[in-house]
Amino acid sequence: MRNITLIDAVREAMDEELARDQRVFITGEDVGRRGGVFRATMGLYEKYGPDRIVDSPLAELSIVAIGIGAAMAGLRPICEIQFADFIHPAMNQIMNEAAKMYYRSNGAWPVPMTIRAPYGGGISGGLYHSQSVEALFAHIPGLKVVIPSTPYDAKGLLKSAVRDPNPVLFFEPKKGYRAIKGDIPDDDYTVPIGPVNVTKVGTDLTVYAYGMMAYYTLQAAQIVEQQDGISVEVVDVRTLLPVDRTGILTSFKKTGKALIVYEDNLTMGYGAEIAAILASDGFEYMDGPIRRLAGPDVPGVPYSHPVQEAFMPSPQKIADAIRDLAAY
Amino acid sequence: MRNITLIDAVREAMDEELARDQRVFITGEDVGRRGGVFRATMGLYEKYGPDRIVDSPLAELSIVAIGIGAAMAGLRPICEIQFADFIHPAMNQIMNEAAKMYYRSNGAWPVPMTIRAPYGGGISGGLYHSQSVEALFAHIPGLKVVIPSTPYDAKGLLKSAVRDPNPVLFFEPKKGYRAIKGDIPDDDYTVPIGPVNVTKVGTDLTVYAYGMMAYYTLQAAQIVEQQDGISVEVVDVRTLLPVDRTGILTSFKKTGKALIVYEDNLTMGYGAEIAAILASDGFEYMDGPIRRLAGPDVPGVPYSHPVQEAFMPSPQKIADAIRDLAAY
Amino acid sequence: MSDKALDMTTYREEMDERPSDKLSPQTLLEMFWYMLLSRRLDERSWILHRQGRIPFHISGMGHEACQVATAFAINRGIDYVHPYYRDLAMCLAIGITPRDFMLSLFGKAGEISSGARQMPSHFSSRKHNILSMSSPVATQVPQAAGLAFAIKYRLKMGLQDPNDTAQPRLAITSLGEGSTSQGEWHEGMNWAGVHKLPFICLVENNIYAISVPVDQQMAVRNVADRAAAYGVEGVIVDGNDVLASYDAMAYAVQRAYSGEGPTLVEAKTYRPVPHSSDDDDRSYRTREEVEQWKRKDPIQRFQAVLQERGILTQEQLDEYESRARQMVDEAQKFAEDAPYPEIEPNLDPNSVYAPVEVD
């Protein structure tokens, strides 16, 4: 057991997969000598050399497309997009190509690749270094969308992603890169892509969240438990696609009340899907409105510090929303 | 009053706006001499010449970007994307640029442009000539997303789009181009972007739909009314973004039961947002589960005819879903 | 790396020997056969569409020479090929059959490329290393660079023997001249150049992208002029001349195999028919222009060469014609009689993902 940060977990996962399987390589902007702008690939260039840790041209669609081609040719690419905000140029390759390749070739050409991108706000990144983009990809069948909130999950899920025969989008909550620490075992392990994870058991209501918001939600649950005696169940939706409908419903059937927290814009954010599933298949268990706490519908997280803070959900705001719903 | 097809309505709207305002121009692939692959711009090249009806290079991102630049410079571009399936290369320009420009410049640089694209399945187009992409854009604040289901709305809404100081995505149900006919007035008129439209009043339950599905839903409502005596209210969600929460809720408060129909993939389709709104703000009126009838979560509408038909919601399937929900 | 696109006409004069000179009569006949077969299959497809028996056809007509030349210049069925929708003749020469194609036209079960999920002419065949194509143009180009990257990677890692002809040693992709306007093309070419990949980009320049003529598409005379911007060798060739096309492609293949880097081959050609069965080309080009180009028909030209050289007899030609008709007839009947695909598995969300192996 070691206590490490989330970014260390990400790096370890890649390091071990590179060591385990020669077909694994990394490409992206500044992943080489520079070790990535967040230092996720730090030391890997020195260890595995320029053939396997490949600085790409400044061009996201080709980073992904090279990955697709290499994956179809039997390699196991890990493509880094420097910020999730810069994934848009690659959307055609991700949504129309990677996602549809296996299906469109009737299973002949799987695309075993991983696309990593740091996402989320609260780091003074303004409109273009703070985006949450998971909702867009969670709409595209053929993709897997994964977001860890702990070092344990980050390492285990990323290893699963690299070994998965499908294209996996792996979004990392960058505000938590160094802020989130946790224990991980010393041995090789994986965490399966698919099931959500109940990170805290409770009875009064369920909060669904992922990434930084899952981390905050645990803090909020602590607060309301201590201060208000509200028993919160926390579901960490660490796989967004394919959707774990059963996992999502299980907790709701118990509590009958749901709050969904995400830092993305409210409208058409991932919480909409969770709400829709509950309102359909969980109707008979509903004990109150299904609430969403999310970023406001403005084009991004503003740079100016107080406005940024007002944009972002926080443990305090989550606690307030929990109290409100519990009182319903 | 004249009875015309949906595509004629689209063409008339553009023709009249071109005549009304010299700042209006059209660009896109094959919009010139060819009159567009669906003939939406037929005759306009002959009437307005190559300076205003501009065949673009085969490159969607630049079609949109040229529009953005021209709009900021005071023109009123109408950009045609040949099929909605080909809008992905332009997503960076639409989502990161057009959508955010007004906000990011604190109101200094509005982007008055219209992006038109035929969308939807059922026309033997396979995976890449059948897509519904509205859900992706309905997540992006700063965009307006409009989908007409009648010639009247198509003409009136498109004229509003051209005159709107914001970027408007105007998706046209291509299966309905010639299949859907309707009356339009002879005089200039517009239909405001924003409010949903109750196209049929009813009391037992509400069906929300747009585009071809709004058209089918009216047929389905007819069927169940005649055959089963179910009184259906039909809400045509002709503006998807900004969301008309009030309009959406009003009908639900009356009926307490909702079915949402869309031909896009189920998961994270636009129906998720409607369901989430109802499950939150309409909870106290809920009289049954909120149901969605949508395309299955496979990467696209398959080409093979019987599989395509099985993919698509139809009046019959909608009628069945209505019966099912009414019986709840 | 050269500054300017090389014109194969000039280039050939400098060559001691044309690679096509080394092709045996047998091979030349085989090439002719595939061009002919493709044409007859293509013609039948147009008829089927006009009869209302299929919803769509997009044609490779007029492009047969550069396509078949390409198939014969590479290690057919082994080297990676990431083609586009016009490449019927190329794909037939690599191993796709008229049956496969007919199944795709009718959207029937057993269709090889996609199980009839995709529209016709969206070629794919794993066993021939033909990659799966989509409809958005030019997306295959950076993917093909990725295939070539993988080849180079395997060589460097010692995972592949450079002389092992049972392994792909290059990746070739093709597209129309209009599609080079896409950013995807730029980025794919750029990777190929930067990494000096065993990569070939065949541009089938037929002067139009649907209705848009090439001078509204780009401000240069030749697409090959764009190659220099990527440190890629650019070659121009008469795409209606199968032997010249073969020479150009053999040159590109040689470069790829020997690690000299990527080549762009621009085959100048023409599409004598509308863009697809949905198109009507009368709005954007004159009948005279079409007629003029029909006179440069690649099949007739090759036929004349073969007959002149005494390689193709009338007898042999008749035999080819009747064999082609028979194959097309048979393929059509097979497809018409074939069942549609089962619905359930095609709409099952689980079918969308490759199964995860548990280790």
Place this chain on the structure above:
Amino acid sequence: MSDKALDMTTYREEMDERPSDKLSPQTLLEMFWYMLLSRRLDERSWILHRQGRIPFHISGMGHEACQVATAFAINRGIDYVHPYYRDLAMCLAIGITPRDFMLSLFGKAGEISSGARQMPSHFSSRKHNILSMSSPVATQVPQAAGLAFAIKYRLKMGLQDPNDTAQPRLAITSLGEGSTSQGEWHEGMNWAGVHKLPFICLVENNIYAISVPVDQQMAVRNVADRAAAYGVEGVIVDGNDVLASYDAMAYAVQRAYSGEGPTLVEAKTYRPVPHSSDDDDRSYRTREEVEQWKRKDPIQRFQAVLQERGILTQEQLDEYESRARQMVDEAQKFAEDAPYPEIEPNLDPNSVYAPVEVD
């Protein structure tokens, strides 16, 4: 249209007169002033970051010559400028003030480009026709082609007089050499070429894209070599030489104004500091390299020229230095004292849309 990029060094020899020869001493001093002001403001910003008083700074250091030359070659404040994050000196020379910049560093109310919604150095000013930039690189290039398209459109429609200098007559955009790898750049350049637009693309080639050296970015020696692929004139210039840069840009401007079409100007320069305050450049380049380039510092070079020509006295220089310091001090204090923006209006979903006028 030329085949090869023009090197301004050769080009100048053919010119009877250098455009920069016509600049008055007053103008030369003004150019020097903006370069100096930019440098001092930039230096202060680094200090503020090191002091933990601002979260981020991205620098224009080393690029001042080509930037100020650009501002002075165009119709400043009138012609459309769609810059990138390094263009501090360019934007100051056009009309952005040190106050504006300091407000952006501190994210304070009244910030001109975005109301402090965007990160610093995301320039925009409607009154100066500086367009609003985003962070995703190269997106401005096809948009700038759109601005240039609009100019040409207005001229053709008779909505604008070609000689009306109160109207924009060209659109210029800038970006780094690494950003030309993006498809966005390709497509923007292509439009500019096809439509022969009054468009200039300034590439500030500082050899690195963060850590990635230019030879891992592209397989050509000069970015200007890529211009020919678009039918665009390519010009290479020493970007640390303000007068040479002015000559190159004046040439491009002249072409644009007279309808001769687009020009790509590649300014060879260097970034003597890390990419941004988040970067540490020691992992990817040697200190020797950096020191070597610092000796080519554009401000020192221009200063020497002006002193040699007797245009700049020590007195004047001291005055400039103290004025710059004063302005920077004042701007910093102003920004520090300024309030933060109000929260409500910035998070109001209605603020996202321009109001629809009811007609």
